[in-house]
Amino acid sequence: MENNIFLQHNVLYACGYQKVQSSEHYFPDHALGIMLSGESYYFSNEGAFVMKKGAICLMRRNQLFKKLKKADQNGQAPSLICLFIDQNTLHQYAVKNNIPRQSTYKDKALIDLTGNVFLKGFFDSLLPYLDNPKNLTAKIAELKTLEAIELLLQAGDLFQNFLFDFQEPHKIDLETFMNHNYKYNIPLLSFAKLTGRSLSTFKRDFTKIFDTTPEKWLQQKRLEQAHYLISKKRQRPSDVYLEVGFENLSHFSFAFKKQYGLTPTELTEQGFQQVVKNPGK
Structure with a gap:
C-alpha cells in the first residue's frame, strides 16, 4: 500500500x-x-x-x-x-x-x-x-x-x-512502439498520446495493423510473455504478473487459465516435475 x-x-x-x-x-x-x-x-x-x-x-x-x-x-x-x-x-x-x-x-x-x-x-x-x-x-x-x-x-x-522543448510526440510507427512497450500497464489514452494520435485514431490504426482491439491484443501479448517466462525461464508467477503488465495476481491467474487451461502455479509445478524427471535438460 x-x-x-x-x-x-x-x-x-x-x-x-x-x-x-x-x-x-x-x-x-x-x-x-x-x-x-x-x-x-x-x-x-x-x-x-x-x-x-x-x-x-x-x-x-x-x-x-x-x-x-x-x-x-x-x-x-x-x-x-x-x-x-x-x-x-x-x-x-x-x-x-x-x-x-x-x-x-x-x-x-x-x-x-x-x-x-x-x-x-x-x-x-x-x-x-x-x-x-x-x-x-x-x-x-x-x-x-x-x-x-x-x-x-x-x-x-x-x-x-x-x-x-514543447514539441508533442509525432505520429510514430505504432506496431514497433506497442511491441516494445506492451508491458506498461497504462491507459489506452496514454498509449495514444505517446504515439502521436488521438484515442479514436489510435484504436482505428491499431485494428488495421493487428486485426484486433488494443485491449485483446495487450492481454494476449502479456499472457504469451508470462507463459514464456514461467515455462522457459522458470520465473515465479508472483514475480511475472507485474513484469508483464497485469495489475493483480488473481486477475492474471484467471486470464492465464482461460487462455492455457491451467493456472500459472500449475504450469510452474508442471515445469518442476519435468526438471525432476529430466535433470540434465
Whole structure:
C-alpha cells in the first residue's frame, strides 16, 4: 500500500508501508524528486536508474517507466517528495523571460542531480509542509515551482532545452512502439498520446495493423510473455504478473487459465516435475 498526499496541486509526498512495492507510471509533465528514505529503482527503455536516500532526480515528461520501491537496510519505508513542472507554467515562464524556441530534446530522460546543494536546500524548504500541508498554499506552490525552474536553469545549459522543448510526440510507427512497450500497464489514452494520435485514431490504426482491439491484443501479448517466462525461464508467477503488465495476481491467474487451461502455479509445478524427471535438460 502507498499513501500519496498531494500537498498542493503539483507537489506530491508519497510514503509506502510495504517492504517492496512495484508500480508503473506515465507522467505528462516533468517531475523533480528527492528520495527521503528507502530506495527506488526506475526501469525504462534507457535502462535502470537507482535512487537511494538523499538522491535527487529530474524525469522528463512523456516517459514510460516501471518503479520498484524498497525499504532501506534499517527497515525505513520508501518515501519521497516530487514536484511536477507543468507545461502551462513553463509556457508562461518562456514568454516572460524571452526563452527562444528550442530544438527537439534528445538527451537523457532521467538526470541525476544528487549533490546539487541548491536543489537539496529547495527540498529541505518543503519538509515543514509534510506536517502542515494546509500551509502550502497555491501561491506558495506556484512560487516554489518557479524557484525549481530557476535552480534547474542554473544547473547547466542542457536544462533549457530539457524544460522548454514543447514539441508533442509525432505520429510514430505504432506496431514497433506497442511491441516494445506492451508491458506498461497504462491507459489506452496514454498509449495514444505517446504515439502521436488521438484515442479514436489510435484504436482505428491499431485494428488495421493487428486485426484486433488494443485491449485483446495487450492481454494476449502479456499472457504469451508470462507463459514464456514461467515455462522457459522458470520465473515465479508472483514475480511475472507485474513484469508483464497485469495489475493483480488473481486477475492474471484467471486470464492465464482461460487462455492455457491451467493456472500459472500449475504450469510452474508442471515445469518442476519435468526438471525432476529430466535433470540434465
